[in-house]
Amino acid sequence: MSKIYTSFEDEKLIDSVLQKDKGLMCSDKLPKWTVLRLALAQSLKSSAEFYEENQDQPEAGGKEYNLRQVTGKGQENDFTDLFCTLLSVYHRENLFADDNRFRTLLQKHIRRGLRDMRTSWKDSHDFHEYLYQELFTDSDYQKSIIMNLREKIVSAINEIGVSGNIEDQLDGPRITRFLISLSDVNDLDRLRKGLEKLSFLLGLQKQGIFLQSTNQERVAGLDIPRSQDSWYQINGNNLREWVLHTPHNMILPAWPGVDVLGKPFIFDITEAPHILVGGTTGSGKSICLHTLLLSLLLSQSSDQLKICLIDPKHVEFTPYAALPHHMYGKVITSSEEALRILTQLVNEMEERESILASNKVRDIIEGEIKGVIELPRIVVFVEELADIFIQSRAIETPLARLAQKGRAAGIHLILSTQRPDAETFSGLLRSNIPSRIALTVQKSSESKIILDEVGAERLSGKGDMLIKISGSNIIRVHGVKIKQNDIEECISKFRRNE
Ligand SMILES: Nc1ncnc2c1ncn2[C@@H]1O[C@H](COP(=O)(O)OP(=O)(O)OP(=O)(O)O)[C@@H](O)[C@H]1O
Ligand SMILES: [Mg+2]
Structure with a gap:
């Protein structure tokens, strides 16, 4: 079984790399396996955790390649030993002792590299330039x-x-x-x-x-x-891979990024159970919210999870409008609607509390364990808390009620603000929102407001953050850079499935 299998999507990419004006096209048409070798190089550069998915047969629309083509096995230019050495070093195991394992890993790298190329190279861009940037600039x-x-x-x-x-x-x-x-x-x-x-x-x-x-x-x-x-950029591909390997004990898994040495970081929003995300303008708050939201959407069905997206700027959450997860059917953009919806949520919380009481359980988790309660979790995302408060200070009251008592009823808040000051993050919210994410801030006093500690003023910007999840130590995380196409891809999945 010394074959490398590709998928239909892989083949489409290989064709466009070889044929498009901006691709590798030159006077002699290059063989397809050239692209497989480039994909191997691309994957070997990745420091993201390597997750394996098995594929031992051709997929519909895909192709199979012999090792003779891919590694030059038995040919004049035979790179098999070289490739085997590279992979042995990468995986810290002796692949010379196991041909089949070598082939399996080779295929996984090639397919991961092809997947990376598919999402990071656009065929309107020069492929040589792309390769230079991806493979050579930073080694x-x-x-x-x-x-x-x-x-x-x-x-x-x-x-x-x-x-x-x-x-x-x-x-x-x-x-x-x-x-x-x-x-x-x-x-x-x-x-x-x-x-x-x-x-x-x-x-x-x-x-x-x-x-x-x-x-x-x-x-x-x-x-x-x-x-x-x-810098090595952490992107939507990384997030999608991590989500596939979410530990089973996580109820609402969030993968905001990697720690400073590149290890993916995960936490459970139910344990947070509410989060404030603060940082100066352009520090990466919105992208962080997208990452948390996509982590949830990629792992939860619309029966398990309901969301309330409140976005007074009318920009960040608009792409999610078509999702089936909205608790109240749509993205909320005005402060009047936000007040109405949050008040409705407080009612929902109280109804859930009486269901919990009549079933003699403390919270939704205990109800689930005993098999007497099955309710979707609700996560509320607020883009720019300070803007909302300027429009309507009354919103603070239902938010504070939800922060105080939402956890047991399975309701969680994720609030972001550009203005981490005492007025926006008032005492009542503060004491009931124990988890904090601080992106880069201007002054150490702002770091103190968000985290109760200094430090966020020394971060490097662009999604660099300090995360404190209730009861745990602060950890520095570099965020996933979610792009528009990652959001679209996630949403289109729901369109197909539901
Ligand atoms: N994780 C990341 N990796 C790399 N770049 C990032 C990351 N997060 C954010 N950036 C960069 O920072 C820019 C600003 O990010 P974002 O819009 O999320 O900031 P923001 O804090 O929401 O800003 P504002 O307060 O103005 O809304 C992005 O366009 C992107 O270029
Ligand atoms: Mg923003």
């Missing part, structure tokens, strides 16, 4: 940036009076963590106090360095932000 370039950085860091930490050696480094999508062994324990304090100076010495402007503890003796981790052209 050697990134290495040279990091080598330079290493030298600079050693001299910068010396300058603030710390004598340490760089033991190792771990590259994440946006930061590199330098593991520094400290001979004098007092150096840890100097390092902590000198972070701002270090940032200045390294020319990082507002972006900060974060100090991390490690599990090694006398070793501290310095998370140093890299320049933007070396």
Whole structure:
């Protein structure tokens, strides 16, 4: 079974890469497997977690390729051993000992690479340019940036009076963590106090360095932000893959992004159970809300989940209008409607409370476990809380009621605001919304309002965030960059299914 199988969608992509003016077309038509090799390279560059889906037969409209074509097996230019080495290193297993496993992984990489190309390359764009950007720009370039950085860091930490050696480094999508062994324990304090100076010495402007503890003796981790052209982007493909592998115990799974070393981060909205998302304009709040919403839509049917989308700007949530999940049939765009709908939701909550009481259960989860209650969860998303409050302060009352008592009834709030100040995030909401997501803010005082801690003023922008889920430690996450086509793809699935 030494074949590589592709799907109909893969073949369509391969054809457009080879045939379109902006593709690889040249005087001699290139064979199709050229694209498979490029897809392999594309996939090997990905630091996203590798999820496997088995395909051991051709799909309708797909094709099969021999290893002779794909790796050149038995040919003059035989790259089989080279490919096998690359995959063995990537997966940390000896694939030379298992031909079948090698073929399976090779196919999975090729198909993942093709899928990435399908969503990130448009056939109106130059494919050579795309390849250059995707495959080459940040490999050697990134290495040279990091080598330079290493030298600079050693001299910068010396300058603030710390004598340490760089033991190792771990590259994440946006930061590199330098593991520094400290001979004098007092150096840890100097390092902590000198972070701002270090940032200045390294020319990082507002972006900060974060100090991390490690599990090694006398070793501290310095998370140093890299320049933007070396970032690895987390996109909708990553989110779709993660969702396929959501742990079964999650009720309302949310995948906002990856931690600083690239590991996907997940939390359960029912445990949050309400979230405030704050950050300055352009910091990535809306994209974060889209990511949370898509995480839910990709994993929940409209029987399990109802949503209330409140969007006074009339922009962000409009694409979701056709979904079957709306609790009240549509996206809410005016403050009068928002007030009416939220008051209705408070009534819904009270009705649910009496159902819970008559079934002698504490909350919807206990009701489900006992098999006496089956109600959809309701998640309310509010885009720009401050705007809504300007239009109608009265909205605060039902929001606060829902925040106080919604959890038991399966109602959860996700509120975003550009203005993280005491007026918008008032005491009543504050004390009942224990989970917070802080994107980049201007001032440390705003970070304190969102998180009760400073730090968000030192983030790198564009979806970089600090997440505090009720009762857990703060974790830094780089968000998924959801694009319009990811939203459309998700919505079209519901059109097909329902
Ligand atoms: N996770 C991300 N990865 C990369 N870029 C991102 C990410 N999130 C946001 N961005 C970039 O930041 C821009 C602004 O994002 P977004 O519209 O979500 O910000 P916002 O905080 O909602 O702004 P506003 O307050 O003006 O509504 C996006 O257009 C995108 O270019
Ligand atoms: Mg926005």
